Amino acid sequence: MRVLAIESSCDETAVAILSGEGVVLTLESNLVRSQIDIHQAYGGVVPEVAAREHLAYLFPMIRQALVEARINDNEIDAIAVTAGPGLAPALRVGVEAAKALAWAWHKPLVPVCHLEGHIYASWLETSNPPQFPALALIVSGGHTELVFMKSHGDFVRLGETIDDAAGEAFDKVAKMLGLPYPGGPQVEQLAKLGDPSAFNFPRALLDKPNLDFSFAGLKTSVLYKLRENEASLDNAKFRSDIAASFQEAVIHVLIKKTARAIAEHSPKSIILAGGVAANLSLRHSFQALGATHQVAVHVPPFAYAVDNAGMIAAAGYYRALANNFVDPLVLSANPNLDIV
Numbered sequence: 001m002r003v004l005a006i007e008s009s010c011d012e013t014a015v016a017i018l019s020g021e022g023v024v025l026t027l028e029s030n031l032v033r034s035q036i037d038i039h040q041a042y043g044g045v046v047p048e049v050a051a052r053e054h055l056a057y058l059f060p061m062i063r064q065a066l067v068e069a070r071i072n073d074n075e076i077d078a079i080a081v082t083a084g085p086g087l088a089p090a091l092r093v094g095v096e097a098a099k100a101l102a103w104a105w106h107k108p109l110v111p112v113c114h115l116e117g118h119i120y121a122s123w124l125e126t127s128n129p130p131q132f133p134a135l136a137l138i139v140s141g142g143h144t145e146l147v148f149m150k151s152h153g154d155f156v157r158l159g160e161t162i163d164d165a166a167g168e169a170f171d172k173v174a175k176m177l178g179l180p181y182p183g184g185p186q187v188e189q190l191a192k193l194g195d196p197s198a199f200n201f202p203r204a205l206l207d208k209p210n211l212d213f214s215f216a217g218l219k220t221s222v223l224y225k226l227r228e229n230e231a232s233l234d235n236a237k238f239r240s241d242i243a244a245s246f247q248e249a250v251i252h253v254l255i256k257k258t259a260r261a262i263a264e265h266s267p268k269s270i271i272l273a274g275g276v277a278a279n280l281s282l283r284h285s286f287q288a289l290g291a292t293h294q295v296a297v298h299v300p301p302f303a304y305a306v307d308n309a310g311m312i313a314a315a316g317y318y319r320a321l322a323n324n325f326v327d328p329l330v331l332s333a334n335p336n337l338d339i340v
């Protein structure tokens with residue numbers, strides 16, 4: 001089965017063509033156009049600007065993907081699209097384009113939850129996909145949650161953040177340090193030069209017997225530390241120590257809660273998903289966690305961890321196998337769509 005997928009939930013316009021044979025999922029084309037340069041001037045993503053850019057580039061990218069995959073539209077079996085969550089004006093461009101194509105080309109249409117897509121990045125281009133039951137740690141700009149999967153499309157949320165998402169905390173701390181958007185990769189670079197034990201930032205909810213997260217207190221604690229040390233704000237060592245200690249606190253909590261979920265639910269595989277999965281220290285800690293608990297670890301390659309349409313195609317492929325189609329005339333973008 002061949003799936004064409006569209007992703008436009010935030011500031012990446014993405015199109016992929018995936019060919020699936022059983023469990024072997026091959027990307028025949030995987031195009032991503034980032035708008036970061038445009039949004040940087042505003043210090044964050046401006047939804048209407050994102051939508052305008054998606055509109056300008058989506059159809060040329062669909063044409064380019066077909067050329068790259070060396071196929072015609074009649075060789076596509078299904079169209080998958082991110083239906084949410086995300087920025088409403090941005091999502092709408094992808095969803096309306098997918099509806100139009102499904103209708104004009106007479107193809108079945110598969111709506112995909114963006115978070116489900118992040119999890120399915122671990123099924124892409126591998127001969128060794130996750131085994132069920134699987135436990136996924138989703139860490140993105142808008143979400144931080146632990147999700148248990150008994151089979152394809154069967155998700156149970158075990159815990160989630162009660163305030164900020166992990167990626168959001170990275171972005172906010174970056175802003176406090178005067179670093180440009182998106183802050184996660186910038187904080188990671190700075191942290192590489194710092195001492196993770198320089199400051200003992202709070203690790204929230206670790207004493208609570210649940211699988212929820214909280215990062216708002218940590219963010220505030222970093223803010224107070226910066227205010228207390230205003231004279232050192234330009235000091236390279238101080239800045240990198242702040243970044244390293246903040247990153248250490250985030251990763252510590254993510255790993256401890258995932259360890260608790262492993263102990264309680266005995267998964268065969270653990271999956272790291274979402275944009276923050278691009279963070280090298282988190283990737284290493286997650287690998288080490290799997291080794292300690294003797295579960296298989298799935299950490300997607302960098303290009304599939306950040307937003308892309310390949311992951312939407314992978315989730316769409318399994319949804320298409322289960323005939324989870326919708327009528328193109330009734331689908332609408334849902335900025336608050338949830339995985340469960």
Ligand code: KG4
Pocket residue numbers: 010114139140141142143166167168170171182183184185188274275276277278279280305306307
């Ligand atoms: O999944 P994603 O690309 O978009 C959403 O679905 O939200 O995640 C974006 C988030 C941003 O908050 C960004 O700062 C964070 O992922 N991020 C990182 C790194 N790369 C991206 N956070 C920490 N370290 C990174 N290397």
Ligand code: ZN
Pocket residue numbers: 114118140141274275306307
């Ligand atoms: Zn994402």
